[in-house]
Amino acid sequence: MKLSYEDKIKIYQLRKKEFTEKSLTIKFRVNRAIINYIVALINLHGIEIVKKTKNQYYSPQLKLEMINQVLLRGHSTREISLQCGLPNWGILSNWIIQYKKNGYTIVEKKKGRPSKMGRKPKKTWEKLTPLERLEKENEYLRTEVIFLKKLKGIPLDQKDLQNIKAKKLKKWSTKDSH
Known part of the structure; x- marks a missing residue:
């Protein structure tokens, strides 16, 4: 289940009011790790960090730096994701998987509709x-x-x-x- 901005704030507030992780997992139907991540993220960066932004862009250099901190320096994906303010640590995990799959290079996803370059143009009668x-x-x-x-x-x-x-x-x- 995807959590809204209001849900994330409510999770944070309830957790601060000594609600248990288990009660919050039942109420919001998410696992403990997500609840802990949201609370840690807000503690580290403030409440505005969980506000939804439309398609946040991360530069290839930033991605590479985060990936290197995990692969070369031995930090956890959760730790680096929290430091960098990623909405969840799964994003960094996916980047690492793609990085390894693409031969240890960062490949940016193309946005928009695919071009029609591959199609042969129809010949006119002439x-x-x-x-x-x-x-x-x-x-x-x-x-x-x-x-x-x-x-x-x-x-x-x-x-x-x-x-x-x-x-x-x-x-x-x-x-x-x-």
């Missing part, structure tokens, strides 16, 4: 070679014949059915690859 024009025209005419046969109720022969299945399969496979 840019098509004569052979490509004939192929497109044949495909169009075959499709038209099949449509007209379906419209008139004429049974399709086996070759027409195979062409339809092949086109559908090609269409589905190109959708899956994008």
Whole structure:
């Protein structure tokens, strides 16, 4: 369960009023470690640290410094996350996993929609070679014949059915690859 800003403040206030960790875990449906982390974070940085910010950005240099403190200097992820004011220590753990998976380099996630660079632009009729024009025209005419046969109720022969299945399969496979 995700905790709201108000929940985090309430957890902190109740913990300061000598509520037990167990009673808070039951009330907010989170484990003890999360409660302890929130309390420690607020004690260290103040109540404003738990305010939700929209997509906090952490520079690659800062990430690398935090990762090095854990991997090279032997500090715990919880300790470094608290020092740096991360919303939870799982963020740093994920960075470390990605760091190791990417061959010990920091890779920033690309934001926004993926570019359309990988797609081939459709050729206009003028840019098509004569052979490509004939192929497109044949495909169009075959499709038209099949449509007209379906419209008139004429049974399709086996070759027409195979062409339809092949086109559908090609269409589905190109959708899956994008």
